[in-house]
Amino acid sequence: MAIKPRIGVFICHCGENIAGTVDVSGLAEDIIGYDNVAFSTDYEYMCSDPGQNKIKEAIEEENLTGVVVAACSPSMHEETFRGAVEDVGLNRYQCEIANIREQCSWVHGEDGDKPTEKALKIIKGVVEKVKRNVSMEPVEREHADKCLVIGGGIAGIQAALDVAEAGNEVILVEKEPTIGGHMAQLSETFPTLDCSQCILTPKMVELNQHPNIELLAYSEVKEISGYVGNYSAQIERKPTYVDTDACNLCGDCEDVCPVEVTDEFNQGLDTRKAINIPFSQAIPSSYTLDTDACLGLNPLRCSECAEACDADAIDFDQSSEYVEEEFGAVIVATGYDLYPKEEMGEYGYGKYEDVVDGLQFERMLSATGPTGGVVRRPSDGKIPENVVFIQCSGSRDPENHNSYCSKICCMYTAKHAKLYKETVPDGNAYVFYIDIRAGGKDYEEFIQDVQEEDRVLYLKGKVSKLKRVDEKMRVWGLDEIAGERVEIDADLVVLAQSIVPSKGTDETSKKLNLNLGANGFFKEAHPKLRPVESLTGGVFFAGTGQGPKDIPDSVSQGSGAAAKAIDLLSKPTLSHDPQVVEIDEDLCSGCGLCVGQCPYDALEINSRGVAEVNEILCEGCGTCASGCPTNALSLRNLTDEQLTEMIHAHIGD
Amino acid sequence: MEFEPKLVGFLCKWCSSAGADLAGVSRKSYPPNLVPITVNCSGRIDVNHIVRALKDGADGVLVSGCHPGDCHYTSGNYKTWRRVALLKHVLEDFGMNPDRVRLEWVSATEGEKFARTVEEFTDEIKELGPGPFSNAKE
Numbered sequence: 001m002a003i004k005p006r007i008g009v010f011i012c013h014c015g016e017n018i019a020g021t022v023d024v025s026g027l028a029e030d031i032i033g034y035d036n037v038a039f040s041t042d043y044e045y046m047c048s049d050p051g052q053n054k055i056k057e058a059i060e061e062e063n064l065t066g067v068v069v070a071a072c073s074p075s076m077h078e079e080t081f082r083g084a085v086e087d088v089g090l091n092r093y094q095c096e097i098a099n100i101r102e103q104c105s106w107v108h109g110e111d112g113d114k115p116t117e118k119a120l121k122i123i124k125g126v127v128e129k130v131k132r133n134v135s136m137e138p139v140e141r142e143h144a145d146k147c148l149v150i151g152g153g154i155a156g157i158q159a160a161l162d163v164a165e166a167g168n169e170v171i172l173v174e175k176e177p178t179i180g181g182h183m184a185q186l187s188e189t190f191p192t193l194d195c196s197q198c199i200l201t202p203k204m205v206e207l208n209q210h211p212n213i214e215l216l217a218y219s220e221v222k223e224i225s226g227y228v229g230n231y232s233a234q235i236e237r238k239p240t241y242v243d244t245d246a247c248n249l250c251g252d253c254e255d256v257c258p259v260e261v262t263d264e265f266n267q268g269l270d271t272r273k274a275i276n277i278p279f280s281q282a283i284p285s286s287y288t289l290d291t292d293a294c295l296g297l298n299p300l301r302c303s304e305c306a307e308a309c310d311a312d313a314i315d316f317d318q319s320s321e322y323v324e325e326e327f328g329a330v331i332v333a334t335g336y337d338l339y340p341k342e343e344m345g346e347y348g349y350g351k352y353e354d355v356v357d358g359l360q361f362e363r364m365l366s367a368t369g370p371t372g373g374v375v376r377r378p379s380d381g382k383i384p385e386n387v388v389f390i391q392c393s394g395s396r397d398p399e400n401h402n403s404y405c406s407k408i409c410c411m412y413t414a415k416h417a418k419l420y421k422e423t424v425p426d427g428n429a430y431v432f433y434i435d436i437r438a439g440g441k442d443y444e445e446f447i448q449d450v451q452e453e454d455r456v457l458y459l460k461g462k463v464s465k466l467k468r469v470d471e472k473m474r475v476w477g478l479d480e481i482a483g484e485r486v487e488i489d490a491d492l493v494v495l496a497q498s499i500v501p502s503k504g505t506d507e508t509s510k511k512l513n514l515n516l517g518a519n520g521f522f523k524e525a526h527p528k529l530r531p532v533e534s535l536t537g538g539v540f541f542a543g544t545g546q547g548p549k550d551i552p553d554s555v556s557q558g559s560g561a562a563a564k565a566i567d568l569l570s571k572p573t574l575s576h577d578p579q580v581v582e583i584d585e586d587l588c589s590g591c592g593l594c595v596g597q598c599p600y601d602a603l604e605i606n607s608r609g610v611a612e613v614n615e616i617l618c619e620g621c622g623t624c625a626s627g628c629p630t631n632a633l634s635l636r637n638l639t640d641e642q643l644t645e646m647i648h649a650h651i652g653d
Numbered sequence: 654m655e656f657e658p659k660l661v662g663f664l665c666k667w668c669s670s671a672g673a674d675l676a677g678v679s680r681k682s683y684p685p686n687l688v689p690i691t692v693n694c695s696g697r698i699d700v701n702h703i704v705r706a707l708k709d710g711a712d713g714v715l716v717s718g719c720h721p722g723d724c725h726y727t728s729g730n731y732k733t734w735r736r737v738a739l740l741k742h743v744l745e746d747f748g749m750n751p752d753r754v755r756l757e758w759v760s761a762t763e764g765e766k767f768a769r770t771v772e773e774f775t776d777e778i779k780e781l782g783p784g785p786f787s788n789a790k791e
Contacts, residue, residue, distance in 0.1 A: 073674045074691075102677030103670075103689050107768065114685040121688045510722055515668075517762050535667060535725065535761070579693070597696075599727035621726035623696030626736070638692060643702050650688040651659055651709040651788070 005131035006038035008064040009123060010055055012046035012071035014101055019044075021105040023116045027070070031123055036131045038062055047077045052084040059088050066090075066130040070098040070123045075526075091135030093579075093637060098126040124649035132645070133637045138575035141616050143229030144326035146171060147565050149333060150221055150508065153181020154551060155543025156333030157203050158558030159565070163331070164212035166566040171325060172207070173235055174217045175504070178282035179204055181335055185265065187365035187373070189551060190415040191446035197368070201281045208283045216323065217284050224330070224511050227600070227619060228537030229574040231327045239318035241289035241297065242275070246313035249277065249285060253305035253314065261293045263370070267360040269378060270370035275305045275314075279368060289314070329538045329565035332522065333558065334508055336544040339394035339402065339498035346400075347390060347466050347495055353378040354473050354490075355466070357393075357497040358412055365419050375420055377492045380471075384427065384491030387420055388475045389413045390463050391433040394498030402498050404519050407548035409496035410437045414447050416494060417456040429456040430488055432463050432477050440550065459486060466493065499548050512539055522546045532560040540564045579636050580618035581625055585610045587632035594624035594633055658712035658778040659789045660687040662771070663702065665695040665730075668719035668760045675764030683768040684775040687715060694718070696729025700740045703754055710788030713753045713778040715770070720758040730758070752777060753784055 009031045013019035024042040032040045039062045043051050046069055058064060067090065069081045074097040082092040100119040108115040145168065149160045152174030160172045172179070186196035207213055218240055224233040257273035265278040274293035277286070295302040297316045306314040338357055341350030348355045354377045356364070367373040377384050391413050394401040410433070417429040436458075438444045450456050461478035468474070472489040479486045501520045509516050514534050515523040522541050525533040532540050540561035543554040568574070581602075588610040595603045595611070602617035603624060611633065622635035631640060664670040670691040676683070692698060695718025706714045716737055718730040734756065741751035755774050759767045783789055 073670075073677070075671065075674060099670075099674070099689075099691070102674040104677075104685075106677035106680055107682050108685040109680075109682060111685050118685045118688060125688070125690060513723070513725060513727065515723065515761055523762060597732060599729070619726055621694035621696050621729045622692070623694060623726065623729040623732050626697055626699035626702075627732060635693070635697060638697060640699065640701070643690070643692070643699075644705055646690050647661060647702065647706045647711075648709055650661055650690070651706060651711045 003065065005036045005065045006063055007036050007066045007068060007127050007131055008055070008058045008062060009037055009040040009068045009070065009127065010046055010058075011040070011042040011123075012051070012069065013042060013044045014072060015044065018071070018101050018105045021109050021115045022100060022119045023113075026116060027120055027123065030120055031127070034124060034127060037127060039064060046071050047080050052080070055081065055084055056088045059085060059090055064090070065094065066133060067095040068098055068123060068126045068130055069095065070100045070119065070126075072101040073097070073099050073103070093136045094130065094133055096126050096130045096133070098123045121650045125646040128645035128649045129637070129642045132639065132642045136578035136636065138578055139615055140573040141229070141576050143569070143571070143574050144231070144328040145169060145569060146325060146327050147329045147331065147569060148173065148221070148231070148233060148325070148327040149331045151181070151333035151335055151543070151545070152176075152179030152215070152217070153333060153335045153543060153554070154183045154200065154203070155335070155554040155558040156181070156331065157207050158555045159331045159333060159542045159562045160213055161203065161207055161210065162559050162562030163565050163569075164210050166562075166570070168212065168566065168569050170213045171235070171327075172213060172215050173219050173221055174215070175220050176278070177218045177240065177288040178278050178284070179207065179215065179217060180282070182359070183551060184279060185267070185359055185366070186362045187367070187369070188415065188419060190411045191440070191442045193415070197279075197281060204281070204283045215284065218288060221511065222322070229328050229568065231330055231538065233325055233327060235323040235325065237321040237323060239320060240286065241291075241315055241318050242287045243313045243315055244284050244286040246311045247286040248311050248313075249287070250310070252308040252310065253287060256304040256308045258302065258304060259293050259295060261290070266363045266370045267357070269360055269363055287313075328569050329540065330512065331540050331542055331561045331565055332508060332512065332514070332534070332545060333542040333561075334505055334545040335502045336499040336548070337502045339500050343401065344394060347393060347463065347493065348468070348473070349393070349495055349497070352468055352473060355493045355495065357495050358409065358416070359497075361416050361494045365416070373423070375423055375492070382491065383424060385424070386428045386488060386490045387417075387430070387492045387494060388463075388473070388488055388490040389417055389429065389431045389494045389496065391431065391496045392498075393495035396434060402500070402519065404548070405437060406496075406499045407437070408499070408550045411440070411443055411446070411550065413494075413496045414450040414456070418450045418454050421454045421456060429454075430490075431456060431458045433458060433460060434462065440552065461486075499544065501545055505545060512536055514539065532557055532564055538568055576616055577620055578615075579620040579638070580615050581613050581620070581622065582634050582636055583611050583613060584632045584634065587630045589630050589632070591629065594628055597624045597627045599623075656779060656783060657789060658686050658775060658783070659710060659787070660713045660715060660775065660778065661706040661711045662687045662689045662715040662717065663695065663698045664689050664691050665718045665725070666691050666693050667725035668723065668758075669695070669717035669767065671761035672759040672763045672767040675761065676768040677764075679764045681764055681768035683771040686775045687771050694724065694726045694729035695733040696724075696726065698733055698736070700736050703737075703740060707749070707753065707784060708786050710784075710786050712781075712784040712787050712789055713755065713774060715755050715757060715774055717757045717759045717767070717770070720760055723760060749785060750781055752781065
């Protein structure tokens with residue numbers, strides 16, 4: 001005969017968070033008469049050591065077979081309480097959480113007795129579940145050893161290096177012909193003003209030389225499937241039409257190429273050839289033939305580059321190669337784009353040549369940029385005497401554009417103004433700002449230095465209008481502090497353009513089943529406590545794909561994501577949640593409907609003509625159980641009987 | 654006394670229950686009529702569970718899962734979508750207002766949407782009055 005369940009109910013006050021709204025001691029009294037509830041109590045903080053000890057003592061003294069902790073969301077303390085019951089020999093799956101805080105006390109503060117009534121129903125429902133729970137042991141399984149890093153900006157580079165240094169094999173996939181990301185485009189970096197490429201390129205080289213890292217540039221993850229520890233991905237290596245090993249970077253191909261198109265690396269301030277290398281320290285260090293621009297990859301139409309190449313590196317017959325690999329962990333470091341011109345009607349962005357964005361200005365300041373580091377305005381190449389910088393262009397504007405702060409613009413605008421003043425000491429720099437946000441280490445001092453030493457004029461207020469008047473950009477704005485209107489005839493206007501998730505973010509989120517937040521950035525598992533993890537097991541975030549960040553924060557998150565991946569990969573086996581589907585062969589008719597419903601290929605009709613589940617592949621969604629016409633399938637610890645009794649507990653009488 | 658409907662809410666663990674948690678964290682208040690049951694996936698919800706809730710005396714049932722394309726288990730929400738659509742037809746054939754069953758997509762970031770959904774649903778069911786098997790106090 002089965003042992004009669006003896007359930008203990010432990011009601012947490014959570015200080016006043018629950019007890020302020022819900023009659024906790026009343027609940028403890030009311031629940032004691034409920035079927036199979038052998039013990040109940042309430043306590044100020046159940047999650048504290050004394051609170052956990054109360055649970056442990058009661059299990060031992062009252063011979064409890066199951067525990068319900070009525071407290072905060074299971075996402076907070078389920079592990080705490082399951083660990084506690086395990087300490088005294090109860091199976092962890094005999095402990096369940098009744099969420100009476102987030103889903104009750106916190107949202108029904110003004111409703112009198114009703115929150116208490118609702119809490120009682122929630123607890124009764126969970127009691128009905130727990131008393132039918134079975135004890136389970138996690139299933140141990142093997143995992144793949146490699147780590148996939150998607151994105152080769154500074155965050156992805158840092159993550160890849162850290163994971164590789166710990167002895168794991170890494171494949172880094174970068175969609176552009178070179179790694180380096182936006183950091184490679186920057187001139188100097190705030191607040192120390194060290195040259196961006198000078199600090200980035202050693203890392204790029206280190207990555208390229210690392211024996212544990214395989215770099216797949218000009219490549220994309222086409223498909224990825226699987227689950228934590230066992231992802232399989234198909235990666236497309238697009239043809240560059242240049243043999244990387246043979247190319248000696250002489251540049252003869254580029255010299256003879258007859259096609260000139262907009263240079264993306266220089267943010268459209270310059271042109272490049274159809275065959276090109278983004279910058280001289282690019283890695284892999286090889287030319288790439290852009291097929292969209294090339295006259296046709298056809299020697300009959302044009303083969304100037306191939307003829308000019310002494311190394312015979314150019315190969316028109318290359319085609320995409322597909323790499324299939326298994327990965328234990330995935331780090332997503334897909335970065336940002338600037339908020340597009342098409343979305344901005346203001347400030348003449350995209351309309352006037354002499355209105356540029358932050359990245360264009362970086363290229364102007366860069367010694368390797370199109371102007372050789374001399375600030376020249378695009379329309380006529382003149383060195384500008386008056387430059388207006390407009391902050392929060394597209395940011396902090398919930399009515400029209402993005403509501404969030406792009407975080408890096410205050411600092412890079414100050415840097416831009418400073419660098420401009422250093423190259424044009426007689427020039428005037430004006431910065432229109434809403435607030436100055438300089439919260440990083442040594443950041444505030446940098447701003448003060450720019451304002452006081454470089455004599456950059458900061459004007460608190462928004463720009464209301466901007467128009468081309470003769471050769472100048474006339475800027476009308478407001479100086480809130482002086483309380484007056486300002487009119488400036490600028491030679492150049494620089495917009496601190498908002499940053500948005502990079503173009504493929506949406507697609508990546510779908511491929512990997514990741515959540516996106518309201519602003520389109522990847523959503524982390526917990527905004528404070530799990531900032532580098534996604535809700536998909538074994539997938540971690542690094543860099544600006546998860547939200548606006550400066551370089552130090554991107555590097556930190558890259559290392560954080562790497563630590564998470566190393567932790568996972570270093571385990572000999574991973575434990576798989578044992579809450580999977582079971583099959584009652586006597587009821588199964590072998591119709592096979594379940595097989596088609598399973599997204600994980602975990603079900604098959606076996607040689608005996610009945611359904612069989614692969615416990616390693618089953619993720620426990622229970623979709624098949626709900627689709628089985630004969631009720632032969634059942635999800636462990638969330639059976640039809642359990643759900644039915646939970647419903648009854650909520651609605652009955 | 655005003656009719657206070659009894660509502661059951663089936664929330665998937667990954668999106669909608671997390672969305673309900675966010676509503677709590679952000680103190681977005683909503684009526685206490687709906688009692689939540691968290692399940693792994695909205696795909697775990699069998700039409701029988703919905704019918705059971707209505708037969709037990711619920712005045713309305715909310716099923717809430719991840720947005721299409723965002724299901725933690727890839728496609729469970731699509732199955733639910735079809736099942737609920739079919740159930741609504743059946744309910745109508747049996748003379749029950751199909752609006753007593755509501756399917757909603759609420760993500761983990763949509764605390765406000767969760768609160769608003771429960772509020773709207775409670776108001777709608779109040780308007781419809783007690784269900785045919787209602788055991789709510791009049």
